[in-house]
Amino acid sequence: MPGSNAIQMIKQGYSSILLVFSIALIVGIIFTEQTRLSHNSHPVVALVVLLVSVTWLTMVEGGQGALVGLGPVDPDLYKESHKLTHKCTTFVFKGDNLNRYLLGRQFMVILIVFVVELSGAYHSSEDHDGLWGLPGWLITIFLGSGLAMIMFTCMVGQLNSEIIGCHYMLDYLNSWFAVITIWVAMGIEFSGILHICYLVQQSVGYIAGQPIQSNEPPRGLLQNIFFYGRCLFSIALLAFSFAVTFSAIFQKKTTVWESVPPYASVIIFFVLMGVIGVLEGSQIAYFACVKMQKVERGEDGKMGYFAKRSSEILFRNENHNLAAFLVGRQLCVVSCMFFIARITAVKVETPEDNIFGVPNGVQKIFNTGLLGAIIVAVVASVSWRLIASAFPLQFFKNPIPYFFLRFCLVLEMTGILHGAWVIANIIIKLSGVQRDEIYIGTAEERAAALTKKNSDVTDAKAGQIIPEVNVGEEPPNYSFDEDADAKHETVSVTRNNSNVMDAKAGQIIPIVSIGEQPPSVSFDDAVDVNKGTVDLCC
Numbered sequence: 001m002p003g004s005n006a007i008q009m010i011k012q013g014y015s016s017i018l019l020v021f022s023i024a025l026i027v028g029i030i031f032t033e034q035t036r037l038s039h040n041s042h043p044v045v046a047l048v049v050l051l052v053s054v055t056w057l058t059m060v061e062g063g064q065g066a067l068v069g070l071g072p073v074d075p076d077l078y079k080e081s082h083k084l085t086h087k088c089t090t091f092v093f094k095g096d097n098l099n100r101y102l103l104g105r106q107f108m109v110i111l112i113v114f115v116v117e118l119s120g121a122y123h124s125s126e127d128h129d130g131l132w133g134l135p136g137w138l139i140t141i142f143l144g145s146g147l148a149m150i151m152f153t154c155m156v157g158q159l160n161s162e163i164i165g166c167h168y169m170l171d172y173l174n175s176w177f178a179v180i181t182i183w184v185a186m187g188i189e190f191s192g193i194l195h196i197c198y199l200v201q202q203s204v205g206y207i208a209g210q211p212i213q214s215n216e217p218p219r220g221l222l223q224n225i226f227f228y229g230r231c232l233f234s235i236a237l238l239a240f241s242f243a244v245t246f247s248a249i250f251q252k253k254t255t256v257w258e259s260v261p262p263y264a265s266v267i268i269f270f271v272l273m274g275v276i277g278v279l280e281g282s283q284i285a286y287f288a289c290v291k292m293q294k295v296e297r298g299e300d301g302k303m304g305y306f307a308k309r310s311s312e313i314l315f316r317n318e319n320h321n322l323a324a325f326l327v328g329r330q331l332c333v334v335s336c337m338f339f340i341a342r343i344t345a346v347k348v349e350t351p352e353d354n355i356f357g358v359p360n361g362v363q364k365i366f367n368t369g370l371l372g373a374i375i376v377a378v379v380a381s382v383s384w385r386l387i388a389s390a391f392p393l394q395f396f397k398n399p400i401p402y403f404f405l406r407f408c409l410v411l412e413m414t415g416i417l418h419g420a421w422v423i424a425n426i427i428i429k430l431s432g433v434q435r436d437e438i439y440i441g442t443a444e445e446r447a448a449a450l451t452k453k454n455s456d457v458t459d460a461k462a463g464q465i466i467p468e469v470n471v472g473e474e475p476p477n478y479s480f481d482e483d484a485d486a487k488h489e490t491v492s493v494t495r496n497n498s499n500v501m502d503a504k505a506g507q508i509i510p511i512v513s514i515g516e517q518p519p520s521v522s523f524d525d526a527v528d529v530n531k532g533t534v535d536l537c538c
Contacts, residue, residue, distance in 0.1 A: 011415025012422050019155055019419045022148035026050075026120045028131045029143060036255060036345070037119045050119035057112045057157035059181045060105055062165025066172045067092055067101070067182075069165075077440040078170055085173040088182055095216040097186070103194055104185035107377045113153060113334060114369040117341040121149050123255060146338045151416065154334050159327070159420035164427060170440070171433040192230025193374060196238055197382045199231055208390035238378055241371035244355050245269075248346045248366075253353065255345045269343050272336040273380035278401055279329050279408075280381050281388035285395035286314055286322060288388070298396055307396040310405060321409060327417055328408025337376065344372030 029035055030050070031043045038046035070089050079086045092098050122143035130139055142148040165172045172178070188194070205212040219227060248254050249269075250262045260268070289297045289311070298307030314322050346366040348354055354363040388395055395401045 008415075008418070011418040015155070015415055015417060015419035016422050018416070019151055022142060022151050025131065025142055025148045026152060029122050030120060032131060034122055034131070035118075035120055036123050036347075039123070046119045050116060053112050053115045053119065054153065054157040056181070057109065057116070057153070058161035059177055060108050060112065060185075061158045062161030062172055063178050063181055064102070064105055065162050065165035066169035066178075068098070069169045070173075071098075073440065081439050082170045082174040084175055084179055085170050088173045088178055092182060096214055100189040101182060101185050103197060103382065104188035104190075106382055107188050107194055107373065108181075108185055110337065110377050110381065111370065111373040112157075113337045114341045114345070114373045116153055116157070117149065117338050118345065118369060120152070121146060121338060121342070146335065150331065150335050150338060151419075153338075154330055154417050155420040155423060158330060158334070159417060160423040160427065163421065163424040164433070168428070168433040168435060170436050171431075192233050193237055194234060194377060194382070195227070195230040196234040196378055197386070198227075199235075200383050201386050204386045204390045210390070234378075238374060241374045244346070244366055244371050245344050245375065247355055249343070251355075253346055253348055253355065254343060255347045256343045265343050269340060272340050272343075273376065275404070276333055276336045276340075276376065276380040277384035278395075278404055279333055281384040282395050282401040282404060283326065283329060284385045284388040285392035285401070286310075286325070288392040289396060297393065303393065304397050306399050306402040307393070310396050310402050313405065313409070324412040325405055325408045328411035329404075331411050331417060332404070332408060340376055340380075341369050341372060344375070345369040346371075 027047070030038045030046050033039045033043060035046055037049060066085075067088065070085070071093060075086050075089050092101050122139075130136065131143070202212050245254075246266070249256070249265045252258075252262065254265070256265050294300065294311065295302075297311045298304065299311040301308045314325065345368075346355060346363070348363055348367065351360050351363075354360065355366060358366070
C-alpha cells in the first residue's frame with residue numbers, strides 16, 4: 001500500500017535523524033568527560049570501549065539469530081564455502097552446547113549493556129553542566145533521561161544485527177569474530193556464575209511435570225560434584241552480589257541520582273527488574289502459545305478478558321503485532337537495564353570507602369557493574385524465561401503483561417527505532433553479504449540433503465533450547481505440532497522451512513526475530529496487511 005510505504009519512510013527518516021543527533025551528543029559528552037569512564041580515565045579510552053562494546057553486542061545479538069537459524073540445515077552444505085560458519089555450528093549443536101551458549105550469551109548481552117552505560121551514559125558533574133550551549137530541556141530529554149544512549153544501543157547494537165543475522169546467516173558467522181564470541185559465551189557458562197539457573201530450570205521442570213532431559217550421557221560422580229559445586233558457587237555469588245549492591249545503595253556509594261533516597265533506589269531496582277522479568281516472560285509465553293489453537297490460548301473468552309484480548313491482538317495482522325511487540329519490548333528492556341546499571345553501579349572515591357573493606361582491585365570490579373549484571377541475568381531475565389516456558393497461559397491471563405503488550409505496541413508504532421532497518425540496509429550493501437539461498441539453495445532444493453535428525457521435526461525436549469530455522473524468501477506453513485496437518489494449526493515462521501518446533505517447560509527460547517521490514521501494527525481485525533512477513537526466528 002503506497003500510504004503504508006510513505007509512513008514507513010517517514011518513520012525511518014526521523015528515526016535516523018534522531019539517531020545521528022544522539023550519536024553526536026554521546027561523542028560530545030564523552031570528550032567533555034561527562035560519562036563515568038571518560039571522567040575516570042580518558043575520553044579516547046571511553047570512546048574506544050564504547051565502540052568495541054557496541055560492535056561486540058552486534059555479534060552477540062546477530063550471531064544468536066544466525067546460529068539457531070542454521071540448526072535444521074545440514075552443515076555439509078556449507079562446509080567448504082563457509083568454513084568458520086561450519087566450525088561455529090558443529091560446535092554449538094553438539095550435545096547440550098546450544099543451551100550452554102545461550103545461557104552465557106544472555107549474560108554477555110546484559111554485561112555489555114552495563115559497560116555501554118559506563119562508557120557513554122551522561123553523568124553531570126560540577127565541572128561541566130550541559131553541552132555546546134544546548135537548552136536544558138533538550139539535554140534532559142536526550143541525555144538526562146538516557147534516550148540518546150538507549151536509541152544508540154537498540155538500533156546500532158541490537159536490532160540491525162538481528163535483521164542481518166537472521167537473513168544472511170552463513171556470511172554473518174563466517175569470521176573469527178563469531179567463533180571467539182561463541183567461545184567467550186561458553187567460557188562464561190563454564191565459569192559457573194549462572195549455574196543457579198540450572199537449579200531454577202530443574203525446579204520449573206519438576207513443577208510442570210516435565211523432567212529436564214539432556215542430549216548428553218548422564219554425568220558421572222566427579223562431573224556431578226563439579227556441576228553442583230558450581231551451582232553452590234553461583235548461589236553464593238548471587239547472594240554476595242545482593243549484599244554488595246544493597247550495602248552500596250544504603251551507603252550512597254552508587255551512581256544513582258543524588259536526589260533519590262536509598263529506600264527509593266531499592267524499590268525502583270526491584271520494580272525495574274520486575275518489568276524486565278514480565279517482558280522476558282511475556283516474550284517466551286507468547287512464542288509458546290503460537291502453537292496453540294485459539295480456544296487453548298483463551299481467545300474464546302473462557303480464560304478471561306486479558307487472555308482473550310492478548311490472543312486477539314498478538315496473532316492477527318499476519319503476526320505482525322507479535323513482531324511489533326518484540327521491537328517495543330527491546331526498547332523497554334534496554335531502558336530498564338540502563339536505569340538498573342545506574343542504580344547498582346558502585347562508585348567509591350577513596351580506598352577507605354571500599355565496600356566490606358575489599359582490596360582496591362576487587363573494588364574496581366564492583367565499580368564496573370558486574371555484580372548488578374549477575375543479579376539482572378539470574379533474577380530478572382533467565383529465571384522468568386524458564387517460568388514462562390512452563391506456564392505460558394499465566395502470562396496471557398494476567399493484566400500486567402497485557403498492559404505491557406499494549407505499551408510496547410504503542411512504542412513500536414512511533415517508529416523511534418525504525419532507523420535500525422536503514423542501518424541494516426546500508427551494512428548489507430557495503431559488506432556485500434549474500435542471502436543463504438545463494439550458497440545452499442532454497443528449502444525445497446536442499447530438502448533431500450537435510451540431516452535425518454532435522455528433516456521433519458525439530459523437537460525440543462524439556463531443558464533443551466529450540467534450534468530454530470533460517471529465514472528465506474517466501475513464508476511456508478511452519479507447524480508447532482506434529483499433528484498439525486490434521487489440526488490445521490500452522491503459523492508462518494520462516495520463508496524457507498517447515499520444521500516443527502515444540503517449546504517445553506524449562507527451556508530458554510531464543511528471541512523471535514523482527515523481520516527484514518518494519519512490522520505494521522494493527523488493532524483492527526479488518527486490517528489487511530500484505531507487505532512483508534513476520535519471522536519467528538532468532
